[in-house]
Amino acid sequence: MRHGRLLSLYxxxxxxxxxxxxxxxxxxxxxxxxxxxxxxxxTFKWYQLLFHDAELLGALLTSLELxxxxxxxxxxxxxxxxxxxxRHRPFKSREGYGALLDAPLMMPEVALGVGLLSxxxxxxxxxxxxxxxxAHALICLPYTVGAARARLxxxxxxxxxxxxxxxxxxxxTAFLKVTLPLAMxxxxxxxxxxxxxxxxxxxxxxxxxxxxxVTMPIKVYSMMKFGVTPEINALSVLLLVATFxxxxxxxxxxxxxPRRDGCGP
Amino acid sequence: xxxxxxxxIGPLTKSFGGSVVLRDVSLFVRKGEFMTLxxxxxxxxxxTLRIIAGFEAPxxxxxxxxxxxxxxxxxxxxxxxxxxxxxxxxxxxxVAENVAFxxxxxxxxxxxxxxxxxxxxxxxxxxxxEGRRTASLxxxxxxxxxxxxxxxxxxxxxxxxxxxxxxxxxxxxSMQLELKNLQKxxxxxxxxxxxxxxxxxxxxxxxxxxxxxxVEQIGTPGEIYESPKTxxxxxxxxxxxxxxxxxxxxxxxxxHLMLEDEFELDVPLDVGERLPLPGKRVRVAxxxxxxxxxxxxxxxxxxxxxxxxxxDTVFLGDACQIYLELFKKSPGRMLTAVAGGDRYAVHDDxxxxxxxxxxxEDVYILEPDDDD
Numbered sequence: 001m002r003h004g005r006l007l008s009l010y011x012x013x014x015x016x017x018x019x020x021x022x023x024x025x026x027x028x029x030x031x032x033x034x035x036x037x038x039x040x041x042x043t044f045k046w047y048q049l050l051f052h053d054a055e056l057l058g059a060l061l062t063s064l065e066l067x068x069x070x071x072x073x074x075x076x077x078x079x080x081x082x083x084x085x086x087r088h089r090p091f092k093s094r095e096g097y098g099a100l101l102d103a104p105l106m107m108p109e110v111a112l113g114v115g116l117l118s119x120x121x122x123x124x125x126x127x128x129x130x131x132x133x134x135a136h137a138l139i140c141l142p143y144t145v146g147a148a149r150a151r152l153x154x155x156x157x158x159x160x161x162x163x164x165x166x167x168x169x170x171x172x173t174a175f176l177k178v179t180l181p182l183a184m185x186x187x188x189x190x191x192x193x194x195x196x197x198x199x200x201x202x203x204x205x206x207x208x209x210x211x212x213x214v215t216m217p218i219k220v221y222s223m224m225k226f227g228v229t230p231e232i233n234a235l236s237v238l239l240l241v242a243t244f245x246x247x248x249x250x251x252x253x254x255x256x257x258p259r260r261d262g263c264g265p
Numbered sequence: 266x267x268x269x270x271x272x273x274i275g276p277l278t279k280s281f282g283g284s285v286v287l288r289d290v291s292l293f294v295r296k297g298e299f300m301t302l303x304x305x306x307x308x309x310x311x312x313t314l315r316i317i318a319g320f321e322a323p324x325x326x327x328x329x330x331x332x333x334x335x336x337x338x339x340x341x342x343x344x345x346x347x348x349x350x351x352x353x354x355x356x357x358x359x360v361a362e363n364v365a366f367x368x369x370x371x372x373x374x375x376x377x378x379x380x381x382x383x384x385x386x387x388x389x390x391x392x393x394x395e396g397r398r399t400a401s402l403x404x405x406x407x408x409x410x411x412x413x414x415x416x417x418x419x420x421x422x423x424x425x426x427x428x429x430x431x432x433x434x435x436x437x438x439s440m441q442l443e444l445k446n447l448q449k450x451x452x453x454x455x456x457x458x459x460x461x462x463x464x465x466x467x468x469x470x471x472x473x474x475x476x477x478x479x480v481e482q483i484g485t486p487g488e489i490y491e492s493p494k495t496x497x498x499x500x501x502x503x504x505x506x507x508x509x510x511x512x513x514x515x516x517x518x519x520x521h522l523m524l525e526d527e528f529e530l531d532v533p534l535d536v537g538e539r540l541p542l543p544g545k546r547v548r549v550a551x552x553x554x555x556x557x558x559x560x561x562x563x564x565x566x567x568x569x570x571x572x573x574x575x576x577d578t579v580f581l582g583d584a585c586q587i588y589l590e591l592f593k594k595s596p597g598r599m600l601t602a603v604a605g606g607d608r609y610a611v612h613d614d615x616x617x618x619x620x621x622x623x624x625x626e627d628v629y630i631l632e633p634d635d636d637d
Contacts, residue, residue, distance in 0.1 A: 162320055163353035165340045167367035167414070181357050 022240060029233035046234040056235070059219035063199050066129070066215060070136030070198040071144075071191045077137065078144025078190055079183070085145075086152040087161075098149070105142040112139070113207030120208070132208050139204060140194035147190030151183045185253045192250045196243060270332075271296045271454050272317065272422055277326035279312055286312045287323070288478045294422070294454050299445070301457045301465040304475030305501070310458045313475075314424050317456060318347050331421065346415040348425040352407045354399040360386070360410050361395035367418045385417040388447060405436050412444075416451060423448075425457045429464070441467050462502045466490070474498050492535060495632045499550035506551045506600050509634045514543045520630060522549065525592050530569055532625040546634040555627040556602035558587055559620045568622040573600060575619050589621055 029047070033040035050056060085098050104112065116135050117127075125131055155161070160182070164174035202217040209218055216239075223232055275291025287309045294300045302310035315321040317328060319340035328336045335343050346367070354363050361382050368378045386392050389409035399407060408428060415423055428444075429437045445468045448455050459465055465472050466486045473483045476497045482489060493499035496507045508525050515521035515531070520540050522530045534540065541547055557565070564570055573589040576599065587602040600621055 158351060159349050159353040160355060162340070163347070163349060163355070164366070165320075166318060166345075166347045167418070168341045168370040170339075170341055173370065178355060178357075182355075 025233050026237045026240075029230055029237045031230055034230070046230040047238075049231055050234050050238070053231075055214075056219060059214045059216045062129075062214060063216035066133055066136060066205075067195045067198040069129075069133040070140050071194040073133065073137035074140035074144040074194045075187055075191045078141055079148050079187060081141075081145050082148035082152050083179075085149055086156050098145075101145045102142045104139050109139070109201075109203035110207075113204050116204070117207050127208055127213075129213060132205065132213055135204050135208055136198040136201060137194075139201060140197050143193040143197060144187070144190035147186045147193070148183060151186035152179070155179065155182055189250050189253045192246050192253075196246055200239075200243075269295045271298075271330070272456070273329040274313070274317065275326055277313065277316060277323045277328075279309075279316065279321065279324050286478050287316075290326070290475075290478070290480050292473050292480060292483055294456060296421075297452045297454055299448055299455045299457065299468060299470045301459060301469040301472045302475055303459060303462060303465040303472050303502075305460055308475040309478040310460075310475045311426055314347075314426055314456060314458050317422075318345055318424050319343050344420050345422045345424060346418060346420040348408075348411050348415045348423065348428045350426045350428070350430060352411040354407055354410055354414075356399055358399070359395065360391065360397045360399065360402075363399060363410055364413045364417050366414060371418075381417050382413075385413040388416065388451075389413045404431055405440065408432065408440065412447075416447075416453065419451070420453065422454045422456065425455060427458055427460070430459075437464070444468065466502070472502075474501065476501070493550060493629055493631065496548045496550060499552075499629060499631060503552060505629070506553065506556075507631075508549050508551070508598075509546055510549050512541050512543050512545050512547060515540075522547070522628075522630075524549065525595065525598065527592050527594060528569075528571055530625070530628060532569075532628045532630070534630070538630065540630065541633050548631040548634045550629040550631055551600070551623055551627060552629075553586070553601045553603040555623060556589075556600060557622045558589070558602050558604060559622060560617070561620075564620065564622050565624075568624055569628070571600070571621040571623065573619055573621045575614050575617055577615060589619065591621065 032043035161174045164178045205215045272294040276289040277287050279287040304310050365378050365382045391409050474481045482494045482498045499505040510522040510524045513521040573591045576590045577588040579586040585604050589600040591600045
């Protein structure tokens, strides 16, 4: 009994450590005061202010576009890479190539930012939206590859594409009628993760944004220079809600995948 | 090759990453024939099947279907369908859509698709399951859907890769009979891969016994059982006591053998059977169920007589396994006999001298014994 009590105390402390700051932030986003320290009463005014801040809304739009573009690029590249890694006959150091695709996950973003920046500058490429989208696609790639690769691998073991070809489907038809529909939940789930990763990315954007491109995290950072205002709290709460929404959607997709791949009992 | 021949393959060789999987595999299948590729796992039977289907290309050798060389054709151009080991049903389609998959690809008219799908499902006794998700089916039902999907297009040849392997014993037995009946009714030739020798015996018109990438013997179940050509075949199908024997000079049409340097046997040769020269060694097989054990010298007429000591008996329920010590020079080498009934299930008899009797034609002469 005592052990059970200790354990639940410990759990509560852990979750408090994780989520209390977020909770406090959420509470103070409704605080009717300019300073964060004292509770002065309930208000929606910070949220209203937020939605009338043209600069902020612009940054939000930029971030959404950027995340969508990055997720789309990463999804296509990720699917193609996973297909090569799971469907082609084993080629030399296939595992190595697979690991290289996962590497951006572990790479220090500062190094990545510096590398990308100096590369693009040297290549004479303008630091525009396209460059930033490609850079984001790079950091998103491990997520889309990871999701698609796992799915394609388990599908390969159940010989579904072979069954389609056996029944008269060409490689392309088998891909379109069997591989793609079955891999779709994994592709979408990878996209959602990629979208989240791109949307919240600060370091890479900060290195490459240079002139004129202001993403949401960069905007928040610049607002922070004047202290943590309740407006930032409100914004963070909205971002949190959106992120949890995406995660929930992702979880729902994951559980909606077919349990069995037509395999035996 | 007669014009009845549907499939002809050979001599196929194939290796994966340096390890040889097929060594000169050749065989043919007649129209409407049930041909089984039988062998232990890793013997090359599944690879042979995949080469016929077009999923693998042989390193050398050709695949001919109805007289046409299809070796370089992709799977979707071959008039061959496969029932996969784990069914490979499309999980995103329902039962009817799974069955109709091939017909849809061929752009058959919808009315025809509906009619033939219903027909195929009726054949496998799954009428009424059209709208079911494949994940909600039992193993046996999935098996039937896979079968319906493969036969709905009426291919000339159906390939089945251990289709009953995932089912429990009772279901497997009833499915064996059903499959066999279906095959006869449709008149489609089957190439059936299994490692279960009993299954092969029950269902096949002919069996090709595979071992280590080679075809050891091809024949009807009766031929394979009654005149095995190698010790692997004798042992894998039905089980056998395998001994070494020295060839002695003998009359024409007969073999005179010295079994394990202790017993002299005089046995008839099959028509056309050839024997190594006198002085060489061959392997011989004796099936346990063809060995009769007698306590007294009351042998049936014409039987070979081997003096032995009863060492152990194992009660098997419907039969009894008897271990006999036959050879004084190598006492560990037992002769196993199987007797029906419970007559020998008495442990008191252990150690008593008995007579093992074998009819001369039940001694099978196998491959030369190169061990010495």
